[in-house]
Amino acid sequence: MSTAKTRHHHGDLKRALIQAGIDLLEEGGLEALSLRKCAARAGVSHAAPAHHFAGLPGLITAIAEEGFDIFSKYMTDAINAGEQTDRERLRGICRGYLQFGLSHSGLLKVMFGEHGLGVHAPRSDNREEAEAYLILRGVCAPFVPEGEDPHIVEAQVWSLIHGFTLLYLGGEFGCTDAPIEDSPFEAVMALIDRIGTQATG
């Protein structure tokens, strides 16, 4: 009664379909992703995926979960790469966030976009996304004033880096090719540096 090992025909088609979907996504963006193409790449007929996913939205959800795993890896790597001070860890997670977006824009769109979920299903009970959020929570914790709701700082950091990443990816800052250091990224980091401080004048 093995759960997903070399079962009936294909071996594990589910995995193959998800991987094909990710490849398609990274090669040609969201437009290039289709159930039938995934099936073709996995070497099965076009209706086979129906037995593993709830249609296209189901496949996209599975891809998004996979995306959150990679996303988490980017963030922890960036955190660990820098100085191990509270402030540098906070900056680090932002760098990881942006770098993930730059390297996997298709995944990012799928994770937070139209289908990702959001409307279609409650995000709460999603292991992968919850894990990513816990990383954010850990990094933000040192900046949460005693007795205050941690969600406040988390919302500030998340909104800022999420917004920047999406605008940057959309070319809204008009500098998609320039080195990151020259972009408004440092400006956003300067605002990050003000989190958990008190304003004066």
Next chain:
Amino acid sequence: MSTAKTRHHHGDLKRALIQAGIDLLEEGGLEALSLRKCAARAGVSHAAPAHHFAGLPGLITAIAEEGFDIFSKYMTDAINAGEQTDRERLRGICRGYLQFGLSHSGLLKVMFGEHGLGVHAPRSDNREEAEAYLILRGVCAPFVPEGEDPHIVEAQVWSLIHGFTLLYLGGEFGCTDAPIEDSPFEAVMALIDRIGTQATG
């Protein structure tokens, strides 16, 4: 040689198609938007739109432009509604940004999303978007330190409110139905209040 008045058959089909598209978008989200349905609503055959737009991306671009007009209106209204201090105007534009997103999420997705443009075409030479950006610029101006690049403050404000709006719309804060005052919106506004100040401690 009038440019767009009661010309040949339909009157001005272009306008009707854009309006149909906006309606579709607000009724059923992005999924519900299709060239053929727009054509049907405008009472023409399915291939008629081809002569007014460069395919579906072209129609979406036109809808996005219309969206930026409405967007600008939301922001200026919110700015003018509040106290006329620099700080309150800054808060006002954020309120307008969020309220537009809440009322017209489909438009927002089209404006900044996959097709909106971003990749497909350079955003710079877009009258409607440029106008929206100028509103942001005007509100940010009082907070730009002398001799510094205004883009810095603009990127900070834009990233923050854009990210918050998208995350909020995606249900990421888990409070889509609660009153805005209870949401992390106030937290984000607290960070906005720190723009143009100096950190201490």
Next chain:
DNA sequence: ACTCAATTTTGACACTGTAAAGTTAATCTT
């Protein structure tokens, strides 16, 4: 009235997702 170009329609094609029914292969039961 004739011409002509812009506008719209018709028809077709290659895709898409999805559902239903049929086929094959592995597991379970006895």
Next chain:
DNA sequence: AAGATTAACTTTACAGTGTCAAAATTGAGT
């Protein structure tokens, strides 16, 4: 071990989609 059962997959079919090419229609200019 043999038959029954179920899961995985294929085949077929249908309703949509965007897009193209060729025809038909319409409005305006001469």
